Amino acid sequence: MSHDFDPVRIGIVSISDRASSGGYEDKGLPALKDWLGRALRNPISFEPRLIPDEKDLISATLVELVDAGCALVVTTGGTGPAPRDVTPEATLAIADKEMPGFGEQMRQIGLHFVPTAILSRQVAVIRGRSLIINLPGQPKSIQETLEGLRDEQGRTVVNGIFAAVPYCIDLIGGPYLETDDAVCKAWRPKNAVRVR
Numbered sequence: 128m129s130h131d132f133d134p135v136r137i138g139i140v141s142i143s144d145r146a147s148s149g150g151y152e153d154k155g156l157p158a159l160k161d162w163l164g165r166a167l168r169n170p171i172s173f174e175p176r177l178i179p180d181e182k183d184l185i186s187a188t189l190v191e192l193v194d195a196g197c198a199l200v201v202t203t204g205g206t207g208p209a210p211r212d213v214t215p216e217a218t219l220a221i222a223d224k225e226m227p228g229f230g231e232q233m234r235q236i237g238l239h240f241v242p243t244a245i246l247s248r249q250v251a252v253i254r255g256r257s258l259i260i261n262l263p264g265q266p267k268s269i270q271e272t273l274e275g276l277r278d279e280q281g282r283t284v285v286n287g288i289f290a291a292v293p294y295c296i297d298l299i300g301g302p303y304l305e306t307d308d309a310v311c312k313a314w315r316p317k318n319a320v321r322v323r
């Protein structure tokens with residue numbers, strides 16, 4: 128029984144004072160586009176935003192993207208302990224529900240790559256029918272966090288968080304997301320899997 132892939136709108140938000148003011152080239156949005164484009168088989172329309180570390184602007188941007196119909200919004204940057212790092216506060220300020228499992232797993236994954244992963248205060252939340260996830264600002268942390276880590280034989284060392292994203296979006300009434308298993312195998316309970 129074949130079916131068309133559901134289209135999905137995804138907000139991608141790079142939060143960096145210097146990248147947004149031209150101090151350096153933003154690598155966050157291209158890295159998010161690249162990974163999500165490889166991982167998902169659904170047709171994606173991206174809503175990209177490049178903004179400074181301003182709490183009210185971050186919150187307003189997230190609300191705007193949810194209202195525009197993004198089933199998923201992924202941010203990068205501003206999760207650390209520095210005074211200007213306010214992405215988690217801005218995200219929690221507009222949340223209906225926090226999803227603490229994501230933050231717990233994201234820091235576990237990060238620790239396989241850098242001891243300073245413990246410094247990221249990243250959160251994930253639900254607002255309306257949208258899942259919002261914070262990733263750290265280091266462009267390489269995007270793939271690391273979403274995909275996890277495999278050993279040389281291709282065995283999973285640590286699961287990336289994206290495996291749980293499609294089922295989470297099912298549960299909040301969003302589109303049915305399907306992944307390329309070579310990049311990331313989405314996990315759903317058997318009764319939630321659509322036969323292709």
Ligand SMILES: Nc1ncnc2c1ncn2[C@@H]1O[C@H](COP(=O)(O)OP(=O)(O)OP(=O)(O)O)[C@@H](O)[C@H]1O
Nearest residue numbers: 141143144145146152153154155204205264265266
């Ligand atoms: N959007 C980005 N594009 C490219 N590199 C980035 C980006 N965000 C962060 N980085 C890199 O990761 C490092 C650590 O990220 P961090 O979020 O601490 O940036 P930052 O230096 O605080 O940025 P800013 O102060 O301009 O907001 C940066 O020094 C930079 O090398």
Ligand SMILES: Nc1nc2c(c(=O)[nH]1)N[C@H]1C(S)=C(S)[C@@H](COP(=O)(O)O)O[C@H]1N2
Nearest residue numbers: 204205206207237243244247263264268271
């Ligand atoms: N997977 C992963 N997580 C990571 C990192 C990384 O390189 N990879 N960098 C850490 C570092 S050095 C910091 S300071 C925090 C916060 O980064 P941010 O302020 O750029 O969001 O994320 C951490 N989490």
